[in-house]
Amino acid sequence: MDALCAAARWCAARGWVPATSGNFSVRAGAHIHITATGLDKGALTPEDLLEIDSEGRAIAGRGRPSAETSLHAVIYRERPQARAILHVHTVWNTLISARYEAAGHVPLEGYELLKGLAGVTTHEHTERVPVLKNAQDYATLADEVKSALDAHAEAHGVLLSRHGLYTWGQSVAEARRHLEALEFLFEVEERRLSVRG
Amino acid sequence: MDALCAAARWCAARGWVPATSGNFSVRAGAHIHITATGLDKGALTPEDLLEIDSEGRAIAGRGRPSAETSLHAVIYRERPQARAILHVHTVWNTLISARYEAAGHVPLEGYELLKGLAGVTTHEHTERVPVLKNAQDYATLADEVKSALDAHAEAHGVLLSRHGLYTWGQSVAEARRHLEALEFLFEVEERRLSVRG
């Protein structure tokens, strides 16, 4: 949980969780430890995490769980290896998610940094990051995330359009590596397409 | 006042108050505590705040009140819930204010981060941030700010064209959340429109 809070503070320092946005979790057995809603992530400590049981109830910690806790739960169910989930709002993931909302996914290919994603061993790889239409009905959204993860069994992240990125890993370190790789690639692609597009 | 100074230093670190620009205040009863003019906000402490009475007179503190103190006063009158006001000059609010000066307001819609604004519960919201022509006659400008706040009763901020953003909140934390949300959205919109516009 210290590693999770360090990752959250690192994101805050880069401007990736503006206006108390974003949320972060780790899985421990059947339970999830997740950031309470509305916190400034720049000063996050383990005391700011809520423990959520398998029914989605907060059983320890201060504050209210984010409405997006259900999205974390569905990701942990669909990706059994995942131990940590990071969710951020960045300028570049917002722009590229809007660009590819109609297409349904962002294609990333030909970049060495794709090798930052677990299991990818060459730049000659196409990563497809699904993009879902944003919604405030989180039960429906959770179903759509489930479908997207099924349809993109190899995906390392999911975008909600004009909202943000969810990514995960077998550890906080791996989740953060995926986050850094995907955000780098989103920025490069969006800048490239802004010139030629 | 410590929270206000921390917010000011945070803005300075991001380059949002260049060249001693920007000003910051909190309300305490009928009085306002506001930054003196000409200070480098990167090293702001509570000793750098002036106390202003309801007649606009400095009754405590060193330094000279900014000419923009009257704009803070009118915002506090028009927004009775407001307890803190932040005013910054950023590259993105400068660019987008110029783009929308003729239109009279910046429209922001469809972004999850709109939920960073108090009372907004869905991305399906249109925030209209009024844009006023810049002026050096602060009495007239204060009247125009009053009119804009009346005309946009739901607005969370006001832009002065090619000058900067005023935003506020019921606490310093809320004002800073509004600031971060609006600046993020200005950057995203201006970048998006620069490509497609």
Added chain:
Amino acid sequence: MDALCAAARWCAARGWVPATSGNFSVRAGAHIHITATGLDKGALTPEDLLEIDSEGRAIAGRGRPSAETSLHAVIYRERPQARAILHVHTVWNTLISARYEAAGHVPLEGYELLKGLAGVTTHEHTERVPVLKNAQDYATLADEVKSALDAHAEAHGVLLSRHGLYTWGQSVAEARRHLEALEFLFEVEERRLSVRG
């Protein structure tokens, strides 16, 4: 000299003096204290300053004076009020100097931040920052800087094309205020013109 070194370190932290570029000075009577050539400005201390006499000779301090010391000398002669000079290489001043090299100056107008320049009291001001063709013959270049300062008696800075900005002030604080204001305006203008130009 502590203030000068703090300003230099601040510039280094923003990436404004890459690759040991840039130089910084203060005037004390007929002498100039200036950064030695080739130093990383991120760790500058007063011991890294050379004292230069009115003949341009280094009379105290370690290291070699920069070839650009003669440009500092001519600015101090032409601007008798100046007590500090800052010279930086930034992405935005490089881009905008190239854009306006043929025109001979960068026009800046209509921005509130112009008031960050000494003596400017309204955004309804046109600041003309002369742009000189870059050269390695510093004697000739010093003559051209002299001519530009004579021709633009109100200018707060001088650009060398695809090289960098010189700005000055009656104190280090004022010079830094001019630097921040001009760099902000260069970025805003270059971004604006990149879209519409």
Added chain:
Amino acid sequence: MDALCAAARWCAARGWVPATSGNFSVRAGAHIHITATGLDKGALTPEDLLEIDSEGRAIAGRGRPSAETSLHAVIYRERPQARAILHVHTVWNTLISARYEAAGHVPLEGYELLKGLAGVTTHEHTERVPVLKNAQDYATLADEVKSALDAHAEAHGVLLSRHGLYTWGQSVAEARRHLEALEFLFEVEERRLSVRG
């Protein structure tokens, strides 16, 4: 090796080695001290360096050598003066390497900051940074790096397309100066060409 680790941490702070990418080395006699693969460069210490002998075998240190160790070895052979090599993945070197992949090199000319490169004494210089097609076969890639260094005997760096930059110097300080100069110029050129290109 302390200087190398400081340079690596400095790169990490700027976002130039995302997702544990990048690698860094110094030469000591016939041996190379190089970062182990997969480390977060933001916390690099000399204990994280591997000692590699002239046969390419790790003879001291924890962790696994990067597959790119062979590229460091070939650079040290082709550039006998080099004592340090830095390899980073940045947004701007990725974009500009893709732009010039077909041309085979990035031309940089007319900028004062070219003088940050050893032996360059005027902005009237054309630096040609070779761009190689990226590959995962490092034996072949090492041969291509060798050919590129032979063909561009004056080059201060080599780009792998959509991958990153290798640069070097007679000391860590010189290598870092080359890195800062080249990255600055890549950003300026890519931004300039994005507008006019």
